[in-house]
Amino acid sequence: MILRVRDLRKAFGGVHAVDGVSLELPRGEIRALIGPNGAGKTTLFNILTGQLAADSGEVWLGAARISGLPPHAIWRRGVSRTFQITATFGTLSVFENVQVARLSEARRSLTLWRQAGGLERDRSQALLAFVGLTDQAARPAGTLAYGDLKKLELAIALANDPALLLLDEPTAGMAPAERSDLMRLIVSISRERGLTVLFTEHDMDVVWSVAERILVLHQGRVIAEGTPAEVRANATVQQVYLGEGG
Amino acid sequence: MSASLLLVQLLSGLAHAMVLFLIASGLALIFGVTRIVNFAHGSFYMLAAYLTYSLAQRLPLGAASFYAAGLLAALLVGLLGLCVEVGLLRRVYQAPELYQLLLTFALVLVIADGVRVVWGTENLTGPEAPGLGGAVPIAGQLFPTYDLALIVLGPAVALALWALFYRTRYGILIRAATLDREMVAVLGVDQARLFTSVFVLGSFLAGLAGALQVPRQALTNVMDTTIITEAFVVVVVGGMGSVFGALLSAALIGVIDAFGVLALPRASLVLIFVVMAVVLIVRPWGLLGRPAALEGAESAGPVTPEGAAVPRPWLWALLAALIVIPPLLPSFLVWLLVEVLAFSLFAASLHLLMGAGGMVSFGHAAAFGLGGYGAALLMQQAGAPMPLAFAGAPIVAAAGAAVIGFFCVRLSSIYFAMLTLAFAQIAYAIVHQWYDLTGGDNGLLGVWPPPWLASPVRFFYLALAACGGGIALLSLIERAPFGLTLRATRDHARRAEAIGVNVRRHRLVAFVLAGFFGGLAGATFVYLKGSVFPEYLTAPLSIQALVMVLLGGVQSVAGAPLGAAVYKLLDTLVTRYTGYWQAVLGGILIILVVAFPRGILGVVRDRR
Numbered sequence A: 001m002i003l004r005v006r007d008l009r010k011a012f013g014g015v016h017a018v019d020g021v022s023l024e025l026p027r028g029e030i031r032a033l034i035g036p037n038g039a040g041k042t043t044l045f046n047i048l049t050g051q052l053a054a055d056s057g058e059v060w061l062g063a064a065r066i067s068g069l070p071p072h073a074i075w076r077r078g079v080s081r082t083f084q085i086t087a088t089f090g091t092l093s094v095f096e097n098v099q100v101a102r103l104s105e106a107r108r109s110l111t112l113w114r115q116a117g118g119l120e121r122d123r124s125q126a127l128l129a130f131v132g133l134t135d136q137a138a139r140p141a142g143t144l145a146y147g148d149l150k151k152l153e154l155a156i157a158l159a160n161d162p163a164l165l166l167l168d169e170p171t172a173g174m175a176p177a178e179r180s181d182l183m184r185l186i187v188s189i190s191r192e193r194g195l196t197v198l199f200t201e202h203d204m205d206v207v208w209s210v211a212e213r214i215l216v217l218h219q220g221r222v223i224a225e226g227t228p229a230e231v232r233a234n235a236t237v238q239q240v241y242l243g244e245g246g
Numbered sequence B: 001m002s003a004s005l006l007l008v009q010l011l012s013g014l015a016h017a018m019v020l021f022l023i024a025s026g027l028a029l030i031f032g033v034t035r036i037v038n039f040a041h042g043s044f045y046m047l048a049a050y051l052t053y054s055l056a057q058r059l060p061l062g063a064a065s066f067y068a069a070g071l072l073a074a075l076l077v078g079l080l081g082l083c084v085e086v087g088l089l090r091r092v093y094q095a096p097e098l099y100q101l102l103l104t105f106a107l108v109l110v111i112a113d114g115v116r117v118v119w120g121t122e123n124l125t126g127p128e129a130p131g132l133g134g135a136v137p138i139a140g141q142l143f144p145t146y147d148l149a150l151i152v153l154g155p156a157v158a159l160a161l162w163a164l165f166y167r168t169r170y171g172i173l174i175r176a177a178t179l180d181r182e183m184v185a186v187l188g189v190d191q192a193r194l195f196t197s198v199f200v201l202g203s204f205l206a207g208l209a210g211a212l213q214v215p216r217q218a219l220t221n222v223m224d225t226t227i228i229t230e231a232f233v234v235v236v237v238g239g240m241g242s243v244f245g246a247l248l249s250a251a252l253i254g255v256i257d258a259f260g261v262l263a264l265p266r267a268s269l270v271l272i273f274v275v276m277a278v279v280l281i282v283r284p285w286g287l288l289g290r291p292a293a294l295e296g297a298e299s300a301g302p303v304t305p306e307g308a309a310v311p312r313p314w315l316w317a318l319l320a321a322l323i324v325i326p327p328l329l330p331s332f333l334v335w336l337l338v339e340v341l342a343f344s345l346f347a348a349s350l351h352l353l354m355g356a357g358g359m360v361s362f363g364h365a366a367a368f369g370l371g372g373y374g375a376a377l378l379m380q381q382a383g384a385p386m387p388l389a390f391a392g393a394p395i396v397a398a399a400g401a402a403v404i405g406f407f408c409v410r411l412s413s414i415y416f417a418m419l420t421l422a423f424a425q426i427a428y429a430i431v432h433q434w435y436d437l438t439g440g441d442n443g444l445l446g447v448w449p450p451p452w453l454a455s456p457v458r459f460f461y462l463a464l465a466a467c468g469g470g471i472a473l474l475s476l477i478e479r480a481p482f483g484l485t486l487r488a489t490r491d492h493a494r495r496a497e498a499i500g501v502n503v504r505r506h507r508l509v510a511f512v513l514a515g516f517f518g519g520l521a522g523a524t525f526v527y528l529k530g531s532v533f534p535e536y537l538t539a540p541l542s543i544q545a546l547v548m549v550l551l552g553g554v555q556s557v558a559g560a561p562l563g564a565a566v567y568k569l570l571d572t573l574v575t576r577y578t579g580y581w582q583a584v585l586g587g588i589l590i591i592l593v594v595a596f597p598r599g600i601l602g603v604v605r606d607r608r
């Protein structure tokens, strides 16, 4: 198991956003985390990556406990993520967006007396080529179209060659054709490198076609877990989730 | 100390607190709804005080003249607020915070000179409030009747505001806007009109405070800056945007002020800043503020991408000119060049913070001053030779920056600005009041370079090496992986954390580096002038550096020296022809912010 989560809880005032979630992810699996709006998916991601502190519960990555560590330390251990609301560095060029992540991975972020210009160039360009942004490399990220921003986020998230990748709605707002292209990319890299992926998604077509297993969250609790076929057949899921959202 | 004296002191603290509350509530109201930090609020207060003074003499209403004058003055100031909001602020609501700050700061300068033109620089003593003159005995001590009336009036105003907020539809809108700006748009409210009315109301409250102050205090040209600092402290301590927080903290600050004067007469200055620093460290959103306000403010940096670097050949040509030409110049011009060099480095060091780091410091003068005092004290107290003291001064400043930065870098945008300001004021107060070491007000004199370096041209070359070298290093740092990463943290701190960047540590390193080079600039300046004064640590100098950076263009570190040069040139030229340099500077700032927010370099680039 690469990721083990035990009885995680987080409340905002009276709202139990994450309410006793436990889960295990084997290495190399692609798993979807689904649930209606407000189910607690993003909150769970934020806890896993250290951006929110849980009220209680533990997160283990392999043999190491990572709950309580700051986000940058968790990233160093190989957990990378994208954000539901795309998060890139708007005034940096597309190339620099990836380069800055590569420099961080190479532990050069604090280098003072040397121009960044060509450092980590090849790896950064390879990442951009992988997501298909080579043509846009020189543009400021803030001027990219929405779909391209999503791709850029993926490239940034892959910069440390992560062991576990958390994608919060990676294809939201993209055109249908772009969606399947992007998900194909994610599947291919997962197969190639044994990368474990946990992703949230509202587009059920994407979920059914990509996920090996699915975890269903509702009001902060896991209500079902299994293969797509099992989840599709699950009565509770049909009631609370498929019935409402489609 | 007798109990009755304490009681009277408490009451007089409360009276002052009421004036503070009036002005601070307006400030908090405006910030809460429009997110504008209005530096000119203190100027509105001062203007109302002077207007009350003049109107009270001219109105033919007998005893009622004073009260009518006060009300009229407050209304006039409200009207001025209307003009300012509609004519200027409306254009910058979408701009980065920094530009809004500079715009209101420009108004401070213009109004200050305006007051000097109309009312002169002599202190004026206002009339007594008819019917409220004299004093009443309280516990065997005499206490001014007027102050007693103020203590009653304050809560009355608070009650009126409460009724406005909780009993009217307008109040509901204001509260909704304070909590969540998007919500107001959803409610289908004319946002522009709401903003205007709130700004007018806030200005009116400042005017009222100014009018009420007339019988208590002589009118001076510096009323604006004195009160605005205190009002800021009140608002920050109470929680930005919280009117009732302002009431609570005004009482707190007023009383602390009153007892501080008794207990620690010489340290009173620093006391309220210590209070503010402690509150910001322990509870960054203030006593009654809400933490959410912190999250919304991701970055205060420029929104436009970085510009290309200045072409290499130009730089070499400039350097060659700086080496060849000075020996041919008259000495006064050489001295001017040294001054420009020192300020160029000072502005460039601030650029690392605010340009690359998105951390707008209002206290960068602390680095300048610490470098200056470091240079002087290392020579005079530690007996170091000048070259050694010159090298040690930036280290002193960097050490100071490490301490200040440790507390400040965890805060974002406006809170960062306020805490840096507080620390700079604390440093100022320490230097100002530690007479034995620093000479207090008199400063330290006779801090000269040794004779072999003292000729204008030789000292110029030393300054060129120090400051030119410093700027070159800063420019390298901004293009290094460190600088790139720093810009990334500015653009999106959470994203930066999520690619393994320890954002706080990065910001702290930037803060220390900026302190180091700011200190080097200060040391250069002190050896140029041969003396150092506590004023070198104060807000006007910090603001000057901000202006220089913006003047040149915040997008590139090359803008800072350009801005410094233009600023110093203008300063020298304008003061030759008029005594109203402040007003001219204010006018330049307004034009800059409203018409050319990208600075000189930005304009040049747009042309190409």
Ligand SMILES: Nc1ncnc2c1ncn2[C@@H]1O[C@H](COP(=O)(O)OP(=O)(O)OP(=O)(O)O)[C@@H](O)[C@H]1O
Binding pocket: A012, A015, A016, A017, A035, A036, A037, A038, A039, A040, A041, A042, A043, A044, A084
């Ligand atoms: N910072 C916060 N403060 C208060 N409540 C929050 C906060 N973040 C999330 N919540 C609440 O926690 C619950 C879970 O939110 P979360 O964003 O995790 O849901 P989600 O499953 O990601 O939803 P979506 O599909 O809409 O992205 C919601 O009720 C939300 O309102």
Ligand SMILES: [Mg+2]
Binding pocket: A041, A042, A043, A084, A168
């Ligand atoms: Mg979500």
